[in-house]
Amino acid sequence: KAGQPPDLAAIVTGITNGSMNELAKAITYIESNSPVHYSYGQELLQSLLKRTGRAIRIGITGVPGAGKSTFIESFGLMLCEQGHRVAVLAIDPSSSVSGGSILGDKTRMEQLSRHSNAFIRPSPSGGTLGGVHRKTRETMLLCEAAGYDVILIETVGVGQSEFIVRGMVDFFMLIALTGAGDDLQGMKKGIMELADAVVVNKADGENKLPAEKTKKDYDQFLHMLKPSTKGWQSKAFTCSALKNDGIDDIWNVIKTFQSLTEASGVMAERRRSQAKDWVHTLISEQMNQYFYRHPYVKKHLADWENKAMDGAVTSAKAAEKLFEEVFKHTK
Ligand code: GDP
Structure with missing residues (x-):
């Protein structure tokens, strides 16, 4: 009622x-x-x-068009056929800014979404990226409690969202395309350092040889980086998500990763440290909320902003003053 x-x-x-x-x-x-x-x-x-906590948590990133949804469809279906229960979640950084969607509203993963062992949830929309982050992390835990044993969290190669996903999964993979030149030189280095594997997709037809070459380039590059996971050498692979080729190899890599890191304690250590980081993320978020919702701040924030803009006080002074008043009026 x-x-x-x-x-x-x-x-x-x-x-x-x-x-x-x-x-x-x-x-x-x-x-x-x-x-x-x-x-x-x-x-x-x-x-x-x-x-919660019994699933293997896998993060998947890549630029739009790299083949993330095609990969998840093939990979997820293979796992469902093997009897796994697969939950697919997403963090779409654009959903918090524009309410739009980079990951796309097109009918994605059509077959997988019809499989009884699969559960697909689009990125929560609206609110801050922090809010989307919390909701996805908590939804992941609910899915684990419901018996899903493989969690796939998809995101797009934009800004903070890759760091957010790395911070909630065990295994993080980058889906890449042939011709890695730009990625290897530019800002993508930061993302590469997060990856436990790079998968060069669309290795089919005429693209098969170039993809092999790209895979070698990535391998060389990965060898020079600090590993994302202690005791694990990140490597590159090729696959064709469309032709379902090489998908099972990637699952084998993930299973090897899982048994190695479970045996070494690195998996448990990472999850503990993720839980700790999560406490701090929530503290920052709640402090922020508390501050901006405080009656004094609501009433006087604009005054202090104006004073700072007019050069009457320093910005630091304005912030300090607001804090002082918030603490004074906090039980
Ligand atoms: P996303 O934006 O990363 O989710 O990429 P999509 O999965 O939507 O794929 C983008 C386009 O690439 C689609 O037209 C797919 O059919 C195509 N594609 C995805 N994987 C492959 C592949 O392995 N081989 C080929 N040839 N095309 C692919």
Whole structure:
């Protein structure tokens, strides 16, 4: 009934029993911007926490057109056929800025979306990138509690979103195209340092040989970088997502990565440090919110901005003054 609080225990039971309805309901709370939904979502997560963490978490990035959705379709279908349960999430950095979408609204991953072992959730839209980040991370945990054992998180090669995804997955891969020259010299170095594997896609037809050459270039480059994961040499591979060629090799690489890092403790260590970083991300976010929602700040922020703009006080003084007042009026 409207106004009645939901039966959270029933949702928890539903999710543990693999009910899609209950999972969808919980994700709605996580994604909602209403404070009461937020608290339902957090309560659900806390109850389900023990059931999370059993999936392998894989991040996938690449420029638009690299073949991310084609890859996820082939890769995801292969895993579903093997009996895995695959959840596909996305962080679309453009959704927070424009409400638009770089990852695309076109019907993506059509076959995978119809498979009963697959669950596909588009990037949460609206709000800050920080908000999208939180929602995706928490949705991932809900999916794990619901029994999904492979999580794929897709993003696009823009700004912060790749660092965000690296910070929530075990294995991070870059889908690249033939002709890596620009990537290798320019700003892409930063992204390359995050990658556990580079997959040169579209290695089919006439593109097969050039793709092999590109793979070698990436390999050379990766050898010069500090590894993204301790004890793991990141390497390049080729595949054709379209022709379903080389996809199984990539899964084998990920499984090797998983057993190695589990045995060495690097996997557990990374997850612990991700959980710690996450605490700090949330602290910053909540401090920010607290500050900007504080009545004094709401009332006087513009005054202090103006004083700084007019050169009456330094910008530092304006900030300091606002902080002082916020602390004075904090119980
Ligand atoms: P995304 O923007 O990274 O998700 O890229 P898409 O998966 O939408 O692919 C972009 C275009 O490349 C589409 O026309 C795909 O059909 C095509 N494509 C994707 N993978 C391959 C591949 O392995 N070989 C070939 N020849 N084309 C591909």
